Amino acid sequence: QVQLVESGGGVVQPGRSLRLSCSASGFIFGSHGMHWVRQAPGKGLEWVAVIWYDGSDKKFADSVKGRFTISRDNSKNTMFLQLNRLRVEDTAIYYCAREETGMGPSLGYWGQGTLVTVSS
Amino acid sequence: QSVLTQPPSVSAAPGQKVTISCSGSSSNIGNNYVSWYQQLPGTAPKLLLYDNYKRPSGIPDRFSGSKSGTSATLDITGLQTGDEADYYCGTWDSSLNAGVFGGGTKLTVL
Numbered sequence: 165q166v167q168l169v170e171s172g173g174g175v176v177q178p179g180r181s182l183r184l185s186c187s188a189s190g191f192i193f194g195s196h197g198m199h200w201v202r203q204a205p206g207k208g209l210e211w212v213a214v215i216w217y218d219g220s221d222k223k224f225a226d227s228v229k230g231r232f233t234i235s236r237d238n239s240k241n242t243m244f245l246q247l248n249r250l251r252v253e254d255t256a257i258y259y260c261a262r263e264e265t266g267m268g269p270s271l272g273y274w275g276q277g278t279l280v281t282v283s284s
Numbered sequence: 285q286s287v288l289t290q291p292p293s294v295s296a297a298p299g300q301k302v303t304i305s306c307s308g309s310s311s312n313i314g315n316n317y318v319s320w321y322q323q324l325p326g327t328a329p330k331l332l333l334y335d336n337y338k339r340p341s342g343i344p345d346r347f348s349g350s351k352s353g354t355s356a357t358l359d360i361t362g363l364q365t366g367d368e369a370d371y372y373c374g375t376w377d378s379s380l381n382a383g384v385f386g387g388g389t390k391l392t393v394l
Binding site for chain 1: 286316317319321323328329330331334335340370372374375376380381382383384385386387388
């Protein structure tokens, strides 16, 4: 069965960095684009970034462009989100999700999320 | 302020039908496929519909969707108390070159 497991969240001070991981299993990881979506406490969903199935292209929300990077290692079935120059407003649950159609975001499988708290 | 506009809340009685709207523009809904998600309290979102109206396996046909111009609609018939959740629309925005979601709609089944 498809499983996505995020890790790497925690409490970090503003301006510092964090690296999130999304470990995938139960499907051919290298055949799917992958997304990060975040949700601030009590707020709605915010799309963060996508990486193409082969890593050849990446897109970012304006709110994180230039601060976050996305990457993947298809040999290890893992995707990463590097969060740099963190701000208080980056506090959120970060979900990784699998793209289903390539016409996305059509996010058919989600992880349980990892909480990032940015606070001094 | 979300790129896609949804009503903050809707409500209806068990067994009834509810419609949730999602309004956008030509750069997003008007020229891209829409997906819909259900988020139960304390859980990750779940895909309800993709490509405007298609249901993933396991999603009952009580959930249906449509798109017209720059707006999309999610219909839920035969409402059940278990349908109480937040619902989000999402699509790609070709001008922003980014994914976008609506602000979410909280469904209350009275």
